[in-house]
Amino acid sequence: MRPPSGQTHAAGHSLFLRGIGVRFGGLTALDDVSLEVAPGQVVGVIGPNGAGKTTLFNVVCGLVRPTSGTLELNGERLTPAPHRLAGLGIARTLQGVGLFRGLTVLENVMAGATCTARAGFLSGLLGLPRSDRDERRLREEAMTLLERFDVAAYAKALPGTLPYAVGKRVALARALAGRPRLLLLDEPAGGLGAQDIEELGALITTLPAEAGCSVMLVEHHMDLVMAVCDRIAVLDFGRLIATGTPQEVRDDPAVAEAYLGAEADAATPTTSRQEASA
Numbered sequence: 001m002r003p004p005s006g007q008t009h010a011a012g013h014s015l016f017l018r019g020i021g022v023r024f025g026g027l028t029a030l031d032d033v034s035l036e037v038a039p040g041q042v043v044g045v046i047g048p049n050g051a052g053k054t055t056l057f058n059v060v061c062g063l064v065r066p067t068s069g070t071l072e073l074n075g076e077r078l079t080p081a082p083h084r085l086a087g088l089g090i091a092r093t094l095q096g097v098g099l100f101r102g103l104t105v106l107e108n109v110m111a112g113a114t115c116t117a118r119a120g121f122l123s124g125l126l127g128l129p130r131s132d133r134d135e136r137r138l139r140e141e142a143m144t145l146l147e148r149f150d151v152a153a154y155a156k157a158l159p160g161t162l163p164y165a166v167g168k169r170v171a172l173a174r175a176l177a178g179r180p181r182l183l184l185l186d187e188p189a190g191g192l193g194a195q196d197i198e199e200l201g202a203l204i205t206t207l208p209a210e211a212g213c214s215v216m217l218v219e220h221h222m223d224l225v226m227a228v229c230d231r232i233a234v235l236d237f238g239r240l241i242a243t244g245t246p247q248e249v250r251d252d253p254a255v256a257e258a259y260l261g262a263e264a265d266a267a268t269p270t271t272s273r274q275e276a277s278a
């Protein structure tokens with residue numbers, strides 16, 4: 001997948017999390033978590049239920065403010081806020097699909113590009129002549145993305161009519177339409193079948209080279225994470241217990257123990273692993 005305009009990108013933003021802690025009342029959701037997403041890398045965050053993955057994702061999106069620690073984007077202090085992400089070159093997809101229900105698939109993807117098309121949007125408001133051209137360009141770029149994701153046939157459909165797997169692809173296309181340099185994916189494989197997960201994995205691995213973005217991936221599906229990630233961070237009870245290549249993480253006894261512990265906890269009638277340990 002080429003960047004929509006045909007321009008080339010460097011390999012994406014670098015993200016550093018240093019000593020991130022998050023407390024919700026008396027519960028420590030994250031404790032001194034440090035993580036690097038280097039330019040051009042796909043970095044996975046895994047861990048048993050309640051380990052803190054979504055909380056970490058939300059810290060990077062600005063939905064949760066850390067109680068300690070700092071974030072850095074390309075060497076600059078980052079204080080993320082959801083409404084400022086696009087301007088920082090960051091895009092995210094959420095659990096589920098999350099498309100605008102009243103817009104067609106094509107319009108959804110065009111909406112994802114509006115931050116890079118602001119000049120066209122403004123000129124449209126002011127009735128200046130560039131707007132038609134910009135609108136056409138946006139439309140063409142959105143169609144190119146839909147074609148790349150094999151969902152162009154649904155361009156005129158409304159989100160409510162889409163098969164779930166198609167909706168997930170459209171959501172990914174919309175996130176990429178803004179030409180992010182860092183893409184945050186929250187459980188992109190959730191609800192997908194094995195074939196769709198395999199195809200999603202093939203798409204994700206192309207993103208650094210073809211779309212010019214680094215990727216942080218929070219995911220439960222171990223096969224996908226192992227297949228697409230350059231590095232993996234493993235959380236357990238809010239703490240980072242391992243980081244490394246997929247092979248290193250797979251071979252780490254602490255990781256196996258965390259997952260085995262989670263299986264044992266699943267057999268007990270508690271609501272969360274942290275409550276279970278309190």
Ligand SMILES: Nc1ncnc2c1ncn2[C@@H]1O[C@H](COP(=O)(O)OP(=O)(O)OP(=O)(O)O)[C@@H](O)[C@H]1O
Nearest residue numbers: 024029047048049050051052053054055056272274
């Ligand atoms: N807003 C909140 N208020 C209070 N506690 C929270 C909040 N969000 C998360 N938690 C708690 O923080 C801990 C980490 O939750 P988090 O959702 O980040 O884990 P997770 O690894 O994403 O889990 P899962 O895989 O089940 O989605 C859990 O004990 C959870 O109950």
